[in-house]
Amino acid sequence: EWSSPAFQQVSGVTQTCATKTVGWDNVAYFCYPFTLEMFFTQGDESEDSLPQWPVLYFEVLSLDFWQRYRVEGYGSLVLPVSPGLHMLTIPTWRPVELGTVAELRRFFIGGSPELEDITYARIPSTFKGERLSRFGFRTETTGSVTFRLYCLQQSRAFLETSALRQRMQSVLDRLGGFSQQSSVYNVLEAFQKARRRMQEARESLPRDLIGTSVSTV
Numbered sequence: 600e601w602s603s604p605a606f607q608q609v610s611g612v613t614q615t616c617a618t619k620t621v622g623w624d625n626v627a628y629f630c631y632p633f634t635l636e637m638f639f640t641q642g643d644e645s646e647d648s649l650p651q652w653p654v655l656y657f658e659v660l661s662l663d664f665w666q667r668y669r670v671e672g673y674g675s676l677v678l679p680v681s682p683g684l685h686m687l688t689i690p691t692w693r694p695v696e697l698g699t700v701a702e703l704r705r706f707f708i709g710g711s712p713e714l715e716d717i718t719y720a721r722i723p724s725t726f727k728g729e730r731l732s733r734f735g736f737r738t739e740t741t742g743s744v745t746f747r748l749y750c751l752q753q754s755r756a757f758l759e760t761s762a763l764r765q766r767m768q769s770v771l772d773r774l775g776g777f778s779q780q781s782s783v784y785n786v787l788e789a790f791q792k793a794r795r796r797m798q799e800a801r802e803s804l805p806r807d808l809i810g811t812s813v814s815t816v
Contacts, residue, residue, distance in 0.1 A: 607635070653677075653678045657673070665709075674690065674692070685746075685750060686747055688746075690743045692739060693712075693741050694737065
């Protein structure tokens, strides 16, 4: 139920970056900026149906002086649900072959086992069963990739709530004091909810019952 504009690219390749030694690790600062815009259209509005958030898959490759490349790791991350700044460090792994010959081939010739479908790093796109078994698939941990994500969300469902919060916040700003703001805001919000419930209950009552109760009072 997610879509993106037709002109938008949903995959890309970073530049080649030389590594530097930081402590005991070899670190590459790619600083590769990318933007992604996704639209969610809710089909089933039942409370039990929760949307599946988009997943970002990535693959790390190394290139040596002789232009030999090697797969250094695969990974995936689920885009954050909440807006704002997020720093996520995702560990990576790569497939390995048994035996010394495979490692010698990787070291001297280059090349290594690769995934035909990168979604296998999490849940394959072709998987239709209930249980996913990776028995016999050998891997080893290789490192990690850090992402700095700035997330922004827009929704029509936020309009009424955001407008109410802005009106209350303007009143709270004049009062001053963070503790007073939080307590007064909670009281105002509870009052608004109680008022809406009272209006809904009053509208649901029959007209004759409302007239009788008013005359009795």
